[in-house]
Amino acid sequence: MKVLGICASPRGSKSVTLRLIQAALDGAKASGAQVELVDICKLDIKFCNACQVCFKEGKCVHKDDFQGLYDKILAADGLVWGAPNYFRSVTAQMKTLIDRMADAVHCQLLHGKYCCSVASGGSNYDQVTTYLDGLMLNFGAFVTGSVGAAMNQGPSAQEEAEKKALLLGKSLAEDIRIKRDYIEQREMQEEIREYFKKLVQMNKESWEHEYEYWNKLDWK
């Protein structure tokens, strides 16, 4: 069982988000997962230029660090997404990564995976966790939960969040192990899947790779 943590704070070892991801990975590891942490702020990930070549060919035109990270994301059973709150959203680094995953959303490539999110904010973190959790459902994954820390609540809030993140990581590993079925999420996923299947069918002339992908799955 592989769990990958993705940190999008540019503050390196000073990042609170990093500590929360680390705690979640510690929890997952204690529950038997093989874990890895990636600091995407140290990677070269270029902006999506909306050329749609990935829809057609299944590969991005950019030569940068994205493909290596994407391979890890697709090989993981569980993902811990972490970003600080920057103006009520994720950091630009996280948004840049997500934008590069448009082919993954059309093909629902996180289907069968479990995700959780962690965030830190000066006063608010749930703008980020709500955003990331909604997005993971949109990619086809189940969401185990989220944890955050607001800096204006003082150091005890951060300590508390780290403890909760450890438990969240354990729950993530348990969900993967038992393949937990979140019924409400599954119902939402089914609607989302139908939406993307129709979209790919509508664009079958130009989105050849995605059309073939769904064809191989018998559109299920």
Ligand SMILES: Cc1cc2nc3c(=O)[nH]c(=O)nc-3n(C[C@H](O)[C@H](O)[C@H](O)COP(=O)(O)O)c2cc1C
């Ligand atoms: C450019 C920028 C924008 C920010 N915007 C917000 C915000 O909208 N809401 C908020 O609560 N905190 C905001 N903050 C504060 C950070 O979210 C906060 O310092 C967080 O703890 C940093 O996390 P890190 O230690 O993981 O980098 C902002 C900080 C920066 C640098």
